[in-house]
Amino acid sequence: MRGAKRHRDRIGTACAVMTAVVAAAFLAMAAVLVVRAWGAVGPGFLFDPSSRVADRAGIGPALAGTLWLAVLTAAFAFPVGVGTAVYLEEYAPRTGLAAVVGGAVANLAGVPSVVYGVAGLALFVRGMGMGPTLLAGGCTLAALALPTVIVTARTAIRAVPRGLREAAFSLGATRWQVVRGQVLPAAAPGIVTGSCAAFTRAAGEAAPLLVLGAVSFMTFAPRTPADPLTSLPTQVFAWSARSQQDFAAVAAGAGVALLLLLLAMNLVARAVHRRVQGVSP
Amino acid sequence: MSDSSSERAAVPVLAAEDLTVRFGRRTALANVAIAVPRGRVVSVIGPSGGGKTTLLRAFNRLNELTPGVATTGTVRFNGVDLHGDEVDPVEVRRRIGMVFQQATLFPRSIFDNVAFGPRAGGYGGDLLELVEEVLDAVGLWSEVAEDPDRPAMQLSAGQQQRLCIARTLALRPEVLLLDEPTSALDPAATARIESLIHALRGDYTIVLATHGRRQAARLSDFTAYLAGGELIEYGPTEALFTNPRDRRTESYLTGRIA
Numbered sequence: 001m002r003g004a005k006r007h008r009d010r011i012g013t014a015c016a017v018m019t020a021v022v023a024a025a026f027l028a029m030a031a032v033l034v035v036r037a038w039g040a041v042g043p044g045f046l047f048d049p050s051s052r053v054a055d056r057a058g059i060g061p062a063l064a065g066t067l068w069l070a071v072l073t074a075a076f077a078f079p080v081g082v083g084t085a086v087y088l089e090e091y092a093p094r095t096g097l098a099a100v101v102g103g104a105v106a107n108l109a110g111v112p113s114v115v116y117g118v119a120g121l122a123l124f125v126r127g128m129g130m131g132p133t134l135l136a137g138g139c140t141l142a143a144l145a146l147p148t149v150i151v152t153a154r155t156a157i158r159a160v161p162r163g164l165r166e167a168a169f170s171l172g173a174t175r176w177q178v179v180r181g182q183v184l185p186a187a188a189p190g191i192v193t194g195s196c197a198a199f200t201r202a203a204g205e206a207a208p209l210l211v212l213g214a215v216s217f218m219t220f221a222p223r224t225p226a227d228p229l230t231s232l233p234t235q236v237f238a239w240s241a242r243s244q245q246d247f248a249a250v251a252a253g254a255g256v257a258l259l260l261l262l263l264a265m266n267l268v269a270r271a272v273h274r275r276v277q278g279v280s281p
Numbered sequence: 282m283s284d285s286s287s288e289r290a291a292v293p294v295l296a297a298e299d300l301t302v303r304f305g306r307r308t309a310l311a312n313v314a315i316a317v318p319r320g321r322v323v324s325v326i327g328p329s330g331g332g333k334t335t336l337l338r339a340f341n342r343l344n345e346l347t348p349g350v351a352t353t354g355t356v357r358f359n360g361v362d363l364h365g366d367e368v369d370p371v372e373v374r375r376r377i378g379m380v381f382q383q384a385t386l387f388p389r390s391i392f393d394n395v396a397f398g399p400r401a402g403g404y405g406g407d408l409l410e411l412v413e414e415v416l417d418a419v420g421l422w423s424e425v426a427e428d429p430d431r432p433a434m435q436l437s438a439g440q441q442q443r444l445c446i447a448r449t450l451a452l453r454p455e456v457l458l459l460d461e462p463t464s465a466l467d468p469a470a471t472a473r474i475e476s477l478i479h480a481l482r483g484d485y486t487i488v489l490a491t492h493g494r495r496q497a498a499r500l501s502d503f504t505a506y507l508a509g510g511e512l513i514e515y516g517p518t519e520a521l522f523t524n525p526r527d528r529r530t531e532s533y534l535t536g537r538i539a
Binding site: 094161163164165166167168169170171172173174177181182185186 | 348385398445452
């Protein structure tokens with residue numbers, strides 16, 4: 001008994017140490033970025049366009065581009081993903097084509113993001129003639145996020161207790177009334193959390209956007225989805241690839257901005273989650 | 282269906298013939314034949330896993346929601362084949378209401394729980410009036426009248442089960458299927474449900490699956506003994522309890538089979 005307890009204590013201590021190591025690593029990473037960015041970041045950094053002179057370079061267009069991409073990604077991937085998940089879980093037969101498709105979707109979540117870039121270049125930029133625009137970027141990132149949205153939404157829908165469905169059916173509800181009235185509200189917190197995680201990940205992607213032809217030097221902030229494709233991650237990449245030392249500091253500053261933006265997106269997701277859970281209609 | 286009411290009374294509300302239900306390789310019901318007369322209480326007794334729940338769920342076509350189920354034989358509702366092409370399972374479930382063993386409330390207000398069924402069915406009347414009426418019928422209105430908009434989950438277990446019955450009554454069904462409605466309740470809450478069932482008899486045809494032999498004896502006009510998916514014996518409750526024809530029924534009633 002005593003031995004077992006001591007043993008468990010030791011495991012607990014080990015876990016605490018590991019947690020501390022992880023926390024320290026993250027803090028160190030953030031600290032390095034902030035220290036490197038210090039001085040390079042002036043008052044206009046958030047809103048100014050890029051510049052050939054590091055001192056005057058800002059992330060205005062890149063920041064606006066990433067916000068556009070996040071909105072477009074969510075607008076495309078959320079309805080399509082949740083709709084697919086509802087169909088696969090509630091309507092489609094358990095065997096046959098739909099089951100095969102469902103299994104294939106899960107595997108798509110593991111495809112490297114750069115591959116989505118190659119496909120997006122062929123399909124959206126060239127095939128559909130969108131060119132290297134924010135719209136093409138949003139479509140590509142939506143395709144990237146879609147498998148994750150579908151998988152997490154399916155998991156959330158499957159976790160809804162069977163009793164809830166049967167009670168609704170036994171009260172003379174049609175399948176859609178059961179889905180709309182009981183299943184979706186009960187699954188909403190899980191769907192929202194999973195989807196937001198997928199969108200946040202997509203918003204931080206650089207590789208697929210670089211393949212699409214993201215612009216790293218824009219003099220104005222994009223105003224419509226038809227404007228040229230630019231984003232914070234690709235901006236960070238472009239600046240850190242330059243040889244001048246000064247741009248390394250600007251890249252770090254943009255990195256901090258990206259980090260804060262994704263953090264903010266997570267906080268928004270949590271707020272939405274809490275709201276959805278609290279007022280579950 | 283027949284026109285005259287006397288003929289209608291002669292037709293059993295529910296009648297199963299040669300009903301077999303399989304889940305994959307497991308046979309839950311085997312060649313069951315049973316007729317439920319109008320306005321009476323029929324209790325279904327028997328050991329766990331004997332097929333009580335499956336029989337009730339066959340009566341409102343709930344079994345078909347379970348993947349891998351196979352049903353053969355016929356179930357007639359007022360003489361009409363429940364599995365006929367023109368029969369809509371949604372309509373069937375509106376006319377044959379069901380209450381489950383575990384009170385499965387929706388995570389919403391008391392009002393919304395009762396209103397769910399009528400709303401789903403496109404109820405055109407005064408919802409508030411209907412909700413009050415059925416909550417009153419189960420003796421719940423006086424307990425929740427001051428705030429029917431509070432979460433249903435705040436009710437006690439016994440109140441929750443009565444709310445489930447009220448929710449089903451709001452469909453204005455002909456039949457109530459009650460699947461062990463008191464097995465999760467304490468004796469006081471059980472007594473309330475039993476007196477409620479007693480009060481509802483006559484207005485509704487009631488099929489009551491129960492673990493309690495004494496509950497069946499107290500409440501029902503007819504009793505069916507179901508074990509291993511087989512209908513062992515079915516007859517007037519008093520006759521079945523005092524003078525069972527089958528030895529297996531006798532063993533169960535005397536407690537030699539759990």
